[in-house]
Amino acid sequence: MSKLVDLCKVLRSKNAGPLTLTIDVMFENKDNYERVVNSGALNAQTVSRLYDVDEKDVQIIEYGIVDTIKVTFPRKLVSGSVMDNDVYGCQLHRPIANIEIN
């Protein structure tokens, strides 16, 4: 078992507009990319639990051309709203970092 963060070279989050968060998980090589994709561990159900969003709203998009998995879902707090902690959304990647990959 390895943690997701130890298998990827980039793990970044950012707004895609104020309502949407998008996380890019980029891998150094096809092996790690395919290992994570095939493990099925980075899935909508897990993301839904970690970020407290509806599973149906979570998109996991495989972008094999650059060995990247994109995770996109609605922000729970709209960027810049009174209770928001992270206007740009660039420190919201951590919850998925420790997902265990077979």
Place this chain on the structure above:
Amino acid sequence: MRIIALNGALGYGFPEDSLDRAIAKGVDLIGADCGSSDPGPHYLGSGQYGFTYEALKRDLDVGITKALENKVPFVMGSAGLAGGKPHLAIIRDIVLEIAEEKNLSFKLALIHTELDKDYVKAKLEAGKVIPLGDQIELTEQSIEDSIRIVGQAGTEPFIKALEEGAEVILAGRACDTAIFASLPIMKGYPTGLAFHMAKIVECGALCAIPAGLDVVSAQLEDDGFILEPGNPERRCTVDRVAAHTLYVQSKPFYIYEPDGFADLTESEYEQFDDRSVKVTKSKFKEADTKTIKIEGAILAGYRSICIAGSNEQLFIDSLEDLIANTKDYVAENLHGSATTDDYTLNIRVYGGNKEEADNIDIACAKVGLVIDVVAKTEAIAKLVSSTARGWIMHFDYSGRKSTAGNLAFPYSPSEHNLGPVYEWSAYHLIEVDDFAETYDIEYRTIGGEV
């Protein structure tokens, strides 16, 4: 045709040498994106512009001067970050100042994209508003209460201004892509390639290694476009360019535009030479319905904050309870000057979190607090934050030995009024029959001899 983008955001600066090197290989348009929704709703709500006057002037000066020297248009979108009326006005004034100082002559086009509230209300009434999420509901009241609403212009007004011979085009809120894709589309270049090119260059040299706020150019060929950074120390690589295509996009294969979407599912990337990448096979699919993305901002209240720290582990251990009882204490001690409906009290804790404790050396544990209040008036915000501050400062938690006070304040005064706070009130699509409903173009002749 060659399109040159100054940098990722006007006001960040760029090496002039990079621009000169890019221009030396040919130029048909110099463009710059000035906007983003990333920094939040403050700018649209307050009417303040992003960056500084001096930084914007420096970038505009170089960009416009070089464009005029080379007799090619200078195109800028999303003035002053948010692209509303006051934002476009300040950029216009900066450009007029530059023109006067340098004795420049040119035809100026100002593309206004702030929308009339009645227009947006009519769209809502007609069922022509499409939400992009369920977090913000657009209502007649929220439109009325919005301080301003802007529409992200597509290519149409830029193409019109170019056709009218405008040499400097300054736009309010606009799609990043429209700045760079309009001229190629006007000249008959394939729309899918034009938008894909524009989506990459609007961030400047972020698609290069090393990535940076710097100049990038795109050479448009019949079957694709070739990206090359202006700065010889940077190079574009297939990985970097393909990866950049997915940056801050919710989906990597589609770029949504007012009149359709670019389909990148079959796009191909090849290393053209050591420093440049060629992109081919990006397509465009026209949409049945034309849409414009709108952004609105609304006043949420007035903010007062207090920043403080603690070095006491016992205090940190008691924080969860302390935060809960601070909220109760404040609510009970406002003595009729405000009710809990009048404010939001949010105590933000930085560090010291027990769940993260494995990363913290307990011997030097530190925690930072931001007592954050947003209230319907500035006076209530200050009252609530100072009441909460006093309570936390002197709270007698279990086992307390540092009885002189619980908080280290870095600033005097300890409370700071941050003024009005805005929230997004709209981030929706509206269906339009004719894009001309959503913009006005104002032309001006600047200087003596045009």
